[in-house]
Structures are given as C-alpha cells and as structure tokens.
Amino acid sequence: MSSKGVSLSARQIFSKIIVYLLLGFGSIIILLPLQWMISTSLKPLSHIFRFPPEFLPQKVVWSNYPDALTQLPFDIYFGNTVFIVIMCLLGEVLVSSVVAYAFSRLRWRGRNALFIVVLATMMLPRQVTLIPEFIIFKELGMIDTFWPLILPSWFGNPFYIFLLRQYFLTHSRELDQAAVIDGCSRFGVFWRITLPMSKPVLAAVAIFSFQFHWNDFFRPLIFLFSEENYTLALGLRFFQGTYGTEWNSLMAVSLVVMLPLIIVFFFTQKYFIQGVVFTGYK
Amino acid sequence: MSLAQFLPRKGAITTLNVGYKRGETVLAWAMVSPWVAGFLLLTAFPMVASLALSFFRWDILSPPKWVGLANYVKLFTIDPLPMHALKITVLFSLASIPLNIVFGLAIAMLLNTNIRGLAVFRTIYYLPAILSGVAVAILWQWIFSSDFGLLNTALRIFGIEGPAWLGSKIWVLPAFVIMRLWSVGGGMVIYLAGLQAIPTDLYEAAEIDGANWWQRIFRITLPMLSPTIFFQLITGVIFTMQIFTETFIMTDGGPANASLFYLLYLYRQAFQNFKMGYASALAWVFFVAILLLTLILFATARFWVYYEAESDEDN
Numbered sequence: 001m002s003s004k005g006v007s008l009s010a011r012q013i014f015s016k017i018i019v020y021l022l023l024g025f026g027s028i029i030i031l032l033p034l035q036w037m038i039s040t041s042l043k044p045l046s047h048i049f050r051f052p053p054e055f056l057p058q059k060v061v062w063s064n065y066p067d068a069l070t071q072l073p074f075d076i077y078f079g080n081t082v083f084i085v086i087m088c089l090l091g092e093v094l095v096s097s098v099v100a101y102a103f104s105r106l107r108w109r110g111r112n113a114l115f116i117v118v119l120a121t122m123m124l125p126r127q128v129t130l131i132p133e134f135i136i137f138k139e140l141g142m143i144d145t146f147w148p149l150i151l152p153s154w155f156g157n158p159f160y161i162f163l164l165r166q167y168f169l170t171h172s173r174e175l176d177q178a179a180v181i182d183g184c185s186r187f188g189v190f191w192r193i194t195l196p197m198s199k200p201v202l203a204a205v206a207i208f209s210f211q212f213h214w215n216d217f218f219r220p221l222i223f224l225f226s227e228e229n230y231t232l233a234l235g236l237r238f239f240q241g242t243y244g245t246e247w248n249s250l251m252a253v254s255l256v257v258m259l260p261l262i263i264v265f266f267f268t269q270k271y272f273i274q275g276v277v278f279t280g281y282k
Numbered sequence: 283m284s285l286a287q288f289l290p291r292k293g294a295i296t297t298l299n300v301g302y303k304r305g306e307t308v309l310a311w312a313m314v315s316p317w318v319a320g321f322l323l324l325t326a327f328p329m330v331a332s333l334a335l336s337f338f339r340w341d342i343l344s345p346p347k348w349v350g351l352a353n354y355v356k357l358f359t360i361d362p363l364p365m366h367a368l369k370i371t372v373l374f375s376l377a378s379i380p381l382n383i384v385f386g387l388a389i390a391m392l393l394n395t396n397i398r399g400l401a402v403f404r405t406i407y408y409l410p411a412i413l414s415g416v417a418v419a420i421l422w423q424w425i426f427s428s429d430f431g432l433l434n435t436a437l438r439i440f441g442i443e444g445p446a447w448l449g450s451k452i453w454v455l456p457a458f459v460i461m462r463l464w465s466v467g468g469g470m471v472i473y474l475a476g477l478q479a480i481p482t483d484l485y486e487a488a489e490i491d492g493a494n495w496w497q498r499i500f501r502i503t504l505p506m507l508s509p510t511i512f513f514q515l516i517t518g519v520i521f522t523m524q525i526f527t528e529t530f531i532m533t534d535g536g537p538a539n540a541s542l543f544y545l546l547y548l549y550r551q552a553f554q555n556f557k558m559g560y561a562s563a564l565a566w567v568f569f570v571a572i573l574l575l576t577l578i579l580f581a582t583a584r585f586w587v588y589y590e591a592e593s594d595e596d597n
Contacts, residue, residue: 015395016395016397019392019395019397020397022392023389023392023393023397023403026389026407027403027406027407030406030407030409030410030464030467031406032432032436033410033421033422033425033432033464034409036421036424036425036432037421037424040424048430049429049430050430051429051430052435052438053430053431053432053435055435095316095317098313098316099313099314099316099317101313102309102310102311102313102314103314106306106307106309106310106313107302107303107306107310108302108306108307108310108311109302109307111310114314114318117321118317121321121325123516123520123576124325124569125520125523125524125568125569125572127524127545127548127565127568127569128328128329128332128565128566128568128569129324129325129328129329129332130328130332130552130565131328131332131335131552131558131561131562131565132327132328132329132331132332132335133324133328134552134553135331135342135558136323136324136328138342152320152324154316154320155316155317155319155320155321155323155324156316156317156320158317161317186305186306186309187309211412214415215413215414215415216415217415217416217526217527217530218526218527221530222549222553233415233416233417236416236417236420237416237531240416240420240531247424247427247430250420250424251420251421251424254416254417254418254420254421255417257416257417258413258417258418261412261413262409262412262413265409265412266405269405269408272408272412273404273408273471276468276471276472277471277472277475
C-alpha cells in the first residue's frame with residue numbers, strides 16, 4: 001500500500017479516476033428512484049401525466065402531504081404499527097439474548113445438537129408452517145388481533161439467537177468465572193456482565209427487528225382484517241387500491257411510511273452495518 | 283469415519299473432567315425453554331400438521347375430508363399453475379441471485395481500493411437495502427410506468443423506447459430483477475468486510491511473483507471470499523424464492539400469470555379460496571423444492587468453496 005507522500009503514477013491516477021466515476025455513476029442510479037419519489041410527491045396531479053415527465057417539479061405543492069395523509073386514518077395505522085413493532089422488538093431482543101446466553105456461555109448436554117435445530121429453523125421457509133399456525137390462532141380466537149403478530153416474537157428468533165450467540169462466544173470466560181467466584185449468580189452474570197458488554201450487537205438485533213416488522217406485509221395481511229387494526233403496510237395497500245393513479249399522493253404517503261426507517265438508519269448506521277457484517281461474514 | 287473422532291480432543295478434556303454441572307444444566311434448559319416451546323408449538327407441530335393436512339380437502343368451515351394423494355396429483359398433473367409458478371420463481375431467482383452477487387462484489391471491490399469518502403458511498407449504496415415492503419413496491423410500480431415512469435424517461439434520453447415493463451409478459455420478470463438489484467448494497471457491505479479481512483501480504487506476495495490483476499482476483503480474492511459468497515447464495519435462494527409483496531402490490535401475478543410467483547399462488551389458494559388442504563400440499567412442495575436447491579448448492583460447495591484450514595474451530 002503506497003503511503004500518501006509518494007506521488008502516484010499516471011496509470012494509478014487514471015485508475016483512481018475510473019473508480020470514482022463508476023462509484024459516482026452507481027450512486028446516482030441508486031439515489032435516482034428516491035429523487036423521483038420526492039419529486040413526484042410534490043407535483044400537482046396535472047403535472048404527473050405531462051409528457052415528457054419533469055425530473056424536478058415545476059410547481060411545488062407541499063399540501064400533497066397533509067391532503068394525502070388525511071384521506072385515511074394513517075395516525076391510527078401509525079399507532080398500530082409502532083405498538084406491534086415495539087412489542088416484537090422487546091420480545092425478540094430479550095428472549096433471543098436469554099436463549100443465546102445458554103447456547104454460548106453455559107455448558108450442558110445436548111447444547112450443540114439443539115443448536116443445530118436452531119440453525120435448521122433459520123433456513124425453513126415460514127410458509128410451510130403458516131396454514132396450521134393460522135388455524136392455531138383462529139382456534140385461540142386471535143384472528144384480527146395483534147397477538148398472532150406479536151406472540152411468535154416472544155419465543156425468540158433463530159436468526160437473532162445465532163447472531164447473539166456468535167457475539168457472546170467472543171467474550172472471555174475468565175470474566176464470568178471471576179464474577180461467579182465473587183458470589184454472582186449465573187443469571188446475574190448474564191444480566192450484569194454479558195448484556196452490558198454486548199450493546200453493539202443488541203443494537204443491531206433491535207434495528208433488524210424494527211426494520212423487519214416495520215416493513216412486514218405478509219403476516220398482517222393474513223391475520224388482520226378490520227380497518228382499525230391495519231398497520232401502515234396494510235393502510236398503504238388500501239390507499240393504493242383506492243387512489244390507484246394519484247401518484248403524487250401515493251409517493252407522499254409511501255415516503256412518509258419509509259421515513260422512520262431512513263431516520264433510524266442514519267442515526268444507527270454503525271450498528272446496522274456491523275450487525276450485517278457479523279451475520280453474513282463467517 | 284475413524285475412531286479418533288469419538289475420543290475427546292485435547293481442548294475437550296477439561297469439560298470431561300469437570301462434567302456437566304447440574305445447576306448449570308437446569309438453568310440452561312430454563313433459559314432455552316422459550317425457544318423450545320416456540321419450536322414445538324409454532325414450527326414442529328405446524329410442519330407435521332401441514333403435511334397431514336395436505337392429504338385432506340378442507341375449507342375450514344366443514345370438517346376435513348381424506349383425499350389421499352389427490353392434492354398432489356392435482357398439483358403435478360391437473361392444475362397447470364403450480365408448476366408454472368414454480369418455474370417462473372426459479373427463473374427469477376436464477377437471474378436475480380447471481381446478478382446481485384456479481385454487482386455486490388463489483389461495488390465492494392471498487393470501494394476497497396483505498397478511496398476517500400468510503401463511508402459516504404457505503405451509506406448511499408446500502409440505503410435501499412433497508413427499505414422493502416409495500417412502499418418500495420409502489421415506488422417501483424411508478425418507476426416502471428411505461429409512459430411517465432422514471433426508467434423509460436431515462437431510456438428516452440439515450441433514444442431508447444422502453445417496453446411496458448409490468449404490462450408486458452416478456453419484460454415483467456426482468457423488471458422484478460431490476461427492482462431487486464436496487465438493494466444490492468445488502469450483500470455489498472458483507473463482501474466489503476470480507477475483502478478488508480483478506481491479509482494484504484497475500485497480494486504483496488502475488489505481486490512479487492508477477493501475478494496480474496485478473497490473476498489476483500481469481501486466485502486470491504474470489505477463493506478467499508468464497509465462503510461468504512456461498513453463505514449469500516444459500517440465504518439468497520431462500521429469500522428470493524419467497525418473493526411475494528412486490529408481485530402482490532405491483533402486478534397481482536399478471537399479465538397473464540407471467541409474474542405469478544409461487545407464494546402468491548399459495549396465498550390465493552389458502553386465504554382467498556380457503557383450500558387449506560391443497561395449499562398445504564403446495565407449501566410442502568415449495569419446501570422440498572427449496573430444500574433440494576439448497577442441497578444441490580451444498581453438494582457443489584466442495585468444488586469451489588475454499589475454507590482455510592484453521593476455520594474448523596469456528597462454532
């Protein structure tokens with residue numbers, strides 16, 4: 001690796017320029033759909049079907065946003081979504097870390113065999129269990145409630161168990177043993193030592209969980225029916241069904257639905273990317 | 283198999299001497315019990331139940347009726363749609379997964395050239411990977427609009443009149459492939475981390491030996507990254523085959539079933555027609571199809587996935 005002081009050869013400069021051009025061009029392609037979304041959301045309806053289409057709105061209509069968002073009770077959908085997402089997130093973080101602790105820091109017979117089962121369920125397409133699951137929740141009278149969406153999260157998620165276990169394994173065992181000698185219970189070790197030492201990976205799990213449940217459409221579609229129980233994903237689809245070609249309103253609402261994710265992403269990027277790397281690269 | 287593998291290895295001797303502590307075992311089972319309960323209630327039992335259901339005809343309202351293999355006979359021979367749906371789902375995956383891997387790798391390699399602004403580029407490329415679901419599907423439906431959409435407007439700049447995309451039997455699958463390429467950053471971040479972990483002395487040694495750029499890519503970079511690529515391939519198959527939301531929102535399987543992905547068909551049978559027995563058979567065929575694809579990939583792994591000798595300590 002050449003240090004900064006050494007001057008680059010003409011060939012190296014040329015290849016640097018090519019790299020920046022390619023990356024810059026790629027970035028434009030990546031960002032263009034979002035630009036197009038924002039631009040459409042601010043256009044008056046009459047300008048949307050103009051030919052050729054405008055890349056930037058000639059006339060900016062901010063009122064598209066309040067107009068579109070008051071067509072349906074999006075505040076109720078927002079509240080439902082936030083409630084479901086938080087309940088799922090709490091369950092997945094808490095339960096998965098408890099389970100992962102037993103799989104990484106405790107020694108017991110059957111540990112490895114059982115962990116293979118965890119890995120196998122990670123690979124399972126959920127549809128194969130979906131119909132009986134639907135019938136179980138129907139028998140329990142939980143269809144069209146939030147229970148079928150929240151309850152499974154409180155049994156732990158194999159993907160997060162795997163992620164947390166890998167992280168817990170990197171901690172030194174001496175620290176646990178020292179704490180036990182000092183009179184700390186095993187559970188105390190988990191609560192007072194392992195969890196505080198694992199903040200980055202707990203953050204990653206929390207963000208993944210938030211992202212997944214915020215975007216989730218399939219399960220709400222199957223389990224929720226009444227409009228007052230809709231999540232944002234269902235509300236958005238309902239809105240699309242009703243205002244199918246009002247692309248400015250559709251883009252405005254879609255953008256608002258995406259916004260919390262984008263904001264969370266920008267503030268927690270570090271953990272997000274660390275977490276992704278930790279799962280995929282091993 | 284040799285006898286040696288049943289003997290305790292060096293590192294395991296301490297475990298054997300100490301044995302398992304009773305208190306620790308009890309605590310461990312208590313701690314994993316939520317997952318065990320969830321596994322039994324929401325995975326193991328439903329799997330067995332759906333296999334059993336696949337031999338019945340059941341509309342939920344009236345009691346189930348035993349029909350033997352009739353659902354499977356219908357699925358493979360009478361109803362043309364399941365195999366059509368499976369075919370286009372596999373076709374889509376065969377296009378989408380390799381393209382995502384190739385582009386993801388290419389971008390990661392560009393980012394790994396000691397450039398300035400790495401964090402900014404990484405953020406930009408990764409951003410779409412966090413977005414998915416209905417909002418993204420609606421956005422792309424608008425992008426693919428034939429007259430007023432972004433894609434055809436951009437193509438017109440180059441003098442190309444784009445197809446009707448979602449309205450075209452031929453172009454609807456490529457449209458879905460293009461849409462999925464937008465989130466290429468998800469894999470890219472992982473490859474980038476893998477690239478950064480390759481020891482630089484490998485490249486330095488190769489350079490001294492006179493290896494050119496291509497040789498370095500094919501002899502060092504790709505072999506070193508192959509476990510990562512393999513992992514992405516496996517998870518990619520499972521994730522990509524399950525495409526549902528996009529087709530549900532954007533095309534509803536059309537035009538003329540050209541984007542009738544397997545799960546959309548399963549959803550219709552189960553939750554619109556309430557053919558729970560038939561849908562269970564569909565689910566099991568899908569499960570076995572994914573399992574077979576994954577096993578085939580695992581079988582090929584020994585020819586191209588390169589594991590370092592020391593890596594067997596993992597897990």
